[in-house]
Amino acid sequence: DTAVSQTPKYLVTQMGNDKSIKCEQNLGHDTMYWYKQDSKKFLKIMFSYNNKELIINETVPNRFSPKSPDKAHLNLHINSLELGDSAVYFCASSQVMRDDSPLHFGNGTRLTVT
C-alpha cells in the first residue's frame, strides 16, 4: 500500500547516457512534483504537474523532460547525462484543494553519473 513509489531506487550510469525515473502515486492526488536534492541536502523544485498539465518548470536544462501519462504518474527522462546531474531525485504529490496538504514524497532515486 505504498503511497508514492519511485523506481529505480539506485541508478548508476555513464556520462552521455539517457535514463528515466518512474513515479506513481495511489493517493488520488491531483498534483505531482519532481525535486532534486544535491550533495549538500538542498531540495529544489524542478517540475510540477497538475492533472497531467505542466504548471511549473524551474530553470532546469532541456535535457530533463517530465512526462505525465495520467494524474497518477509522473516520469522523468534525462538525456545526455552529465556529472552534475548526480543527486537524489524525489517525486512527490499533494492534494490541490487543500492548502494544508503536505507533499507526500517517494523514497527517492539516487542517480550517480560516472
Add this chain to the structure above:
Amino acid sequence: AQKITQTQPGMFVQEKEAVTLDCTYDTSDPSYGLFWYKQPSSGEMIFLIYQGSYDQQNATEGRYSLNFQKARKSANLVISASQLGDSAMYFCAMREGYSGNTPLVFGKGTRLSVIA
C-alpha cells in the same frame, strides 16, 4: 533572497531533553503554510507538522510543536523528550498562497544529533 532560512547547520541534544530548531521565512503573501519534514539517514522525507498563516494556535503533533511567531516570521520546531531516533536532517518549508498545488520551498536543513 532566500525564502526559508535555517541558521543552524547542526545541533546536538541530550536524550530526553527538548530541542528547538530555528526557521525564519520571507513572504509578502498573507496566505501561506509552513511545514516541517524529517529526513533520517535512510533518506525518506517524513512530514511532521503544519502551521497555516491564519492559524491562531501553535500546531502540535505528539512530541512536535511549532513555535509560530508571525510578526517575527519565524516558525521554530520544538521536539520534546528527544529520542535517539530523532537524529536526522530537519527541513522547514513554505507554501505561498492558498492552493495545494503550489510547491514547497525548502530551507537548507538542520542536522540534529541526539546523544545518549
